[in-house]
Amino acid sequence: MKLTLYHTNDIHSHLHEYARISAYMAEHRPKLNHASLYLDLGDHVDLSLPLTEATEGLKNVELLNKARCDLATIGNNEGMTISHEALNRLYDNAQFPVTCANVYDERGHLPRNLTSSYFLEIEGVRFLFVAATAPFTPFYRALDWVVTDPLEAIKDEILSHQGQYDVLIVMSHVGIFFDEKLCQELPEIDLILGSHTHHYFEEGEEQNGVLMAAAGKYGHYLGEVTLEINDKRVVRKCATLHPVDDLPEVETHFIDEGKALMNTSVIKHPIHLPRTTDRISKSAYILAESVMEFTHTQGSIINAGLIVKDLSANEVTEYDVHQMLPHPINAVRIRLKGSVLKSVILKSQKQEYLHEHAQGLGFRGDIFGGYVLYNIGYIESEERFFIDGEEIDDDETYSLGTIDMYTFGRYFPMLKGEAIEYIMPEFLRDIFKEKLMRDTDI
Template sequence: MKLTIYHTNDIHSHLHEYARIDAYMKEHRPQLTHPSLYLDIGDHVDLSLPVTEATAGLKNVELLNDAQCDLATIGNNEGMTISHEALNHLYDDANFPVTCANVFDEEGNLPRNIVSSHIQTVEDVNILFVAATAPFTPFYRALDWVVTDPLEAIKDEIAAHKGQYDLLVVMSHVGIFFDEQLCQELPEIDLILGSHTHHYFEYGEEQNGVLMAAAGKYGHFLGEVTLDIEDKQVVGKSAILHPLDTLPEVETDFIQEGQRLMDTPVLDHPMYLPRTTNRISKTAYMLAESLQEFTHTEGSIINAGLIVTDINKDRVTEYDIHQMLPHPINAVRVRLKGDTLKAIIDKSQKQEYLNEHAQGLGFRGDIFGGYVLYNIGYIESEGRYFIGDREVDDEETYSLGTVDMYTFGRYFPMLKGEAIEYIMPEFLRDIFKMKLTEVAEDVE
């Protein structure tokens, strides 16, 4: 028997590209003379797209249904960027099973509509599919989920189904280095479909007898794996990618649909909110102020590039705010000693990312921009630092409001290991929207 497995990963709500992938599968799957499956390996949902935001990911599930998805798993975007309740209902109308072995609620239950593994019988061959997602523990805990070690979760699930399957496929939303570890520790795996680190293999990569396949990001590729099976064992396996520019052209209206769904007014009067990345605009200052107030801290720090577009309208809608702040970025509250706070202020003054094109870590803009500090002062000539009405003392403890992307080590390495509280599920746009409505009420 020959089995074709189509796979996508890290679509991140690039739905026009996904529609082209869907069109290709609709054309080619019916032409196959042998069985086929289509699997999605997570991060299909991304709230940076208005239609995804407006439907809390339900539009993405509708599209997976339309593409005749046979099985999916969740990535960190499904697990961490929508609320606990939204994840519990994300797959209510899914026509396909969803599996993930390492995310549970505080009572030890899997999210609603998610199973710990899935056995699919193709002709007379039983295939065990086991999936796990990246263990971003603090974020999951902030949403009342518990995420466990993915390797141990996969091993446990395999052991629990010993003797019940013929082939073993792992759907990994943990990243390429984890997948390489799997190859060494579990050589009985027939196939790993990888994701999360946005890597891809043009023709797959085999390590220790395990075939790894991955399809990059944003719908740039559709993956296709072929398994040759005899006597319920894999005797041959190969992988290829179909680049986006080889897929059918299609017309879509996802942008217009999102704009219609988010046409709810936030302000019914004129508002001008400028965007600049190389100096402090009133918009960036207001965002920094709203972050400090929301986190109940003594001061805050952001980067001006978080403001992606300006607003100059007679009526400001949910869509406008989303376009200004499209990032799935959350606020954090940090408690830190004065010497660490001084180091952060010093680093911010260098403005080393002022004109840098930034991506990843939830950032959905282009230019990183300059740092904007709120309620924080620095007198360079005297070497004095202030937060609120206090001069910073090396040994005292202070509270700082900032964004989660600063806690991953790239921008402020000194935050690693500090007492960090992730405040979820509100995004920056939600926090800013609250500030705008407060300002409007004060004016009225």
């Protein structure tokens, strides 16, 4: 028998590109003279799109239904950027199964509508699909989920079904380095469909007898894998990609739909908050202040590039605030010694990313911009540091409000290992919106 598997990953709510992918599959799947499946590898949801934000991902699931998705797993965007309750209801109307082996609630239950693995029999051949997602432990814990080690979860799931399947397919939302490790540790896997690190293989890549396939990000590609199976064993496997530019063009209205759904008024008086990335603007200063207030800390630090768009209108809607701060970024509260805080302040003064393009870690803007410090001072000529009006003592402990993307090591390596509290599910736009509604003199 022959089986074609179409696969997408990390769409991140690029729904126009996804509509083109869907149109291609709708045209070509019926023409196949053998069985086919369509699988999505997670991070289809991204709240940076107003339509996804307004529907908490339900529109994405509707589009997966329309595309005749046969099986999906969750990525970190489904697992961490919507509330615990929203994830539990995300797939209530899904016309496809969803599987993930390493996310549970505190009572040991999978999210509603999820299974720990999935069986499918086609022409007498038994397929086992096992999936896992990236273990961003502190974020999941903040949302009352428990995420376990993906490698051990996959191994346990495979072991528990030993002898019950003929073909083994892993759906990984953990990244390319994890997938390469899987190839070495579990050579019995026939196929790994990969995602999370936005990598792609034009013709797949085989390691230790395991074929890896991945389709990049943002709907740039549709992946296609063909398996030839004889006597219930895979005898040939190959992979290819279909660039979105080669797929049918379609007309969509996702932006207008989202704007209409987010037309609720936030404030009804004129406001002008400009965007600048190379100097402190009023809008960035207010955002820094709102982060400090929300985290109940002594001072805060953000980057000006978080403000993506001016806010200038006679009336401000939910959509306007979303466009200003489209990032799925949360605030954090960090407790740290004065000596570490000083090193953070010193590093911020270098302004290393003032004109740099930035991406990843939830950032959905373009230029990173300069650091903006609130309630924090530094006298360079005297090498004196201040927070909340007091001089910083190396041995004292202080509280700093900032954003989660600074805690991963890229921007402030000294923060890794500090006492970090992730405050979820509110995003920066939620915090900023509350500030606008509360302080009417802005």
